[in-house]
Amino acid sequence: MNRSSKSGQYGIFFAFALICLVLALSTPKFFTISNLLIIGNQVSINALLAFGVTFVIITGGIDLSLGSMVAVTGVAAATFAHPDTYPLVVPLLVGLGAGSAMGAFNGLVITKSKVPPFIVTLGTMTIGRGLALILSKGRPVSNLSDSFNFIGGGNIAGIPFPIIILFVAFAVCSILLNKTILGRYMYAVGGNEPAARASGIRVSRVKMWVYTICGLLSALGGILLTSRITTGQPNAGAGFELDAIAAAIIGGTSTSGGTGTMTGTLIGALLIGVISNSLDLLNVTSYYQQVVMGVIIIGAVVLDGVGKKD
Amino acid sequence: MKRNAIFSAFIAMAFFTGCNQSSNKESGSDAGDKLVIGATMLSMQNEFIVNVSDAMEAKAKDMGVELITVDAERSALKQVEQVESFIGQGVDAIIMNPCEVEASSPAIKLAMDAKIPIINVNSETSAKPTAFVGSDDTESARIAMKYIAEKLGGKGNVLMMHGFMGQAAQIRRDNGAKEILKANPGLKLLAEQTGEWDRAKGMSLTENWIQSYGDKINAIFAQNDEMGMGAVKALEAAGLKGKVLVVSVDAIPDALQAVKKGTLDATVFQNAKEQGGKAIETAVKAAKKEAFEKEVLIPFQLVDKGNVEKFLK
Numbered sequence: 001m002n003r004s005s006k007s008g009q010y011g012i013f014f015a016f017a018l019i020c021l022v023l024a025l026s027t028p029k030f031f032t033i034s035n036l037l038i039i040g041n042q043v044s045i046n047a048l049l050a051f052g053v054t055f056v057i058i059t060g061g062i063d064l065s066l067g068s069m070v071a072v073t074g075v076a077a078a079t080f081a082h083p084d085t086y087p088l089v090v091p092l093l094v095g096l097g098a099g100s101a102m103g104a105f106n107g108l109v110i111t112k113s114k115v116p117p118f119i120v121t122l123g124t125m126t127i128g129r130g131l132a133l134i135l136s137k138g139r140p141v142s143n144l145s146d147s148f149n150f151i152g153g154g155n156i157a158g159i160p161f162p163i164i165i166l167f168v169a170f171a172v173c174s175i176l177l178n179k180t181i182l183g184r185y186m187y188a189v190g191g192n193e194p195a196a197r198a199s200g201i202r203v204s205r206v207k208m209w210v211y212t213i214c215g216l217l218s219a220l221g222g223i224l225l226t227s228r229i230t231t232g233q234p235n236a237g238a239g240f241e242l243d244a245i246a247a248a249i250i251g252g253t254s255t256s257g258g259t260g261t262m263t264g265t266l267i268g269a270l271l272i273g274v275i276s277n278s279l280d281l282l283n284v285t286s287y288y289q290q291v292v293m294g295v296i297i298i299g300a301v302v303l304d305g306v307g308k309k310d
Numbered sequence: 311m312k313r314n315a316i317f318s319a320f321i322a323m324a325f326f327t328g329c330n331q332s333s334n335k336e337s338g339s340d341a342g343d344k345l346v347i348g349a350t351m352l353s354m355q356n357e358f359i360v361n362v363s364d365a366m367e368a369k370a371k372d373m374g375v376e377l378i379t380v381d382a383e384r385s386a387l388k389q390v391e392q393v394e395s396f397i398g399q400g401v402d403a404i405i406m407n408p409c410e411v412e413a414s415s416p417a418i419k420l421a422m423d424a425k426i427p428i429i430n431v432n433s434e435t436s437a438k439p440t441a442f443v444g445s446d447d448t449e450s451a452r453i454a455m456k457y458i459a460e461k462l463g464g465k466g467n468v469l470m471m472h473g474f475m476g477q478a479a480q481i482r483r484d485n486g487a488k489e490i491l492k493a494n495p496g497l498k499l500l501a502e503q504t505g506e507w508d509r510a511k512g513m514s515l516t517e518n519w520i521q522s523y524g525d526k527i528n529a530i531f532a533q534n535d536e537m538g539m540g541a542v543k544a545l546e547a548a549g550l551k552g553k554v555l556v557v558s559v560d561a562i563p564d565a566l567q568a569v570k571k572g573t574l575d576a577t578v579f580q581n582a583k584e585q586g587g588k589a590i591e592t593a594v595k596a597a598k599k600e601a602f603e604k605e606v607l608i609p610f611q612l613v614d615k616g617n618v619e620k621f622l623k
Binding site: 133143286 | 472501504518519522540543562563
């Protein structure tokens, strides 16, 4: 039942290693501990969103509202994170609660209405952006407490806290996908929905779960972003959904559902982060950056395809 | 059946907006002696534009004129349509905060043809409006870069963070900064890159720059405060803030707080209140056919620790 393709994973890992090698040879600043920590830090938000959307894509769905959920949850959390107002758990619960609720809303509409997820989440993407603007009255929410700002800006024993969150989330998501019944059901639903239904899997319930989890992870990303830039910004996160979906797909998750791994998605996110970091290190002009980024993404997936054929 | 439902929703929408417009028209003529000004703003998601709009609202109230404000949501097409509907409603004057230099220009011609005065606020169009109220973006970058040149004694390594490439503000701020760099051969532009006006992007970019150039960086010029604040965060995390000068443009509340704390060295104040107020004044004068200035330039002001109190409210 578990159709995660191991060979595909190796292909993308090979592509990633190759690109890192080339970068390490072209600039001595790339392969230093401080730079690697910076990449980890910069990658963390996109990786969290990508984990969430990987679940969704495995079940054959899509979620375009990630970026808007980042904005809503960030603004919502920031509203309760001013110094000397509420204890730290309040903004965290508000943010995570808002994200889960929005995710659950996506799931509910998708399972009840049978409208394609692309359309539903396109709608919630706009709704979310509007909500973020309404909540914040169009202005950034700043002046946040030090404890809140630690989440995205602090470090423990020299390791930036976002990297710790990233690895914990990675471990939890991997276990959820590989070691639980819900994870198996996700692959089953994405691989062949009628068959899954016939074999007694409650498809709607599985879908509710994946969209809710996706919302929760987006909220974690939103809180991380807000804390990192120490402001809740209503226009933050625009376009994040594309980077997250790209990371999942580069990592071998098939848009037709049923296939994908968390390790692949993590490598996909790292690949995007490494490229954008090194293009800055190499001082490639911004116009060319976008072209290079696109070429490398396509190249990586092509390489992945070659790996799969072997 | 689903298609039918969507179709009828469209019909209902068209009907609704149609009604809405006609009722607006009535209220326009009903107002009689009260002047009506229509304003279309670039984007109400932008803090600075919201401030300009608030100032216009306050001034309109003061002067006893009716102001209808609509949001063009960064779409020039939408903006042109909004101006068309203002003309249809028979407003006395139009204020436009243009989305784009070229694509918003047709709106000017439409208003001119309808003999309704149209005033551009904050940014320009290639077509010449009745009057322009705003500030010269080139000047803001000149002021910022001059401050850097002065503080570094005309010698040092500078990094520049651009806004969205190709936007009018980015191009002007680039020109202004480069002008001053040229005049100060001792200043070296180590690297320049876009941070897309965004705080998180500005922060990541600065982190990457620190990896590349480290101790060599003497100053960073960010084309807006959001990116400047991101640069400050990254420098602080790397323990370099004391050594690197950071200057940005806009004087948003966050940046003013940072200047007060001493983390951001300076910002350049663009006067949203004056821009909005003068736009309404000019529109009223033009509508009443009184004499008015064709170009009202609101000067920028440098804000550093010495005078920041004046700008904090």
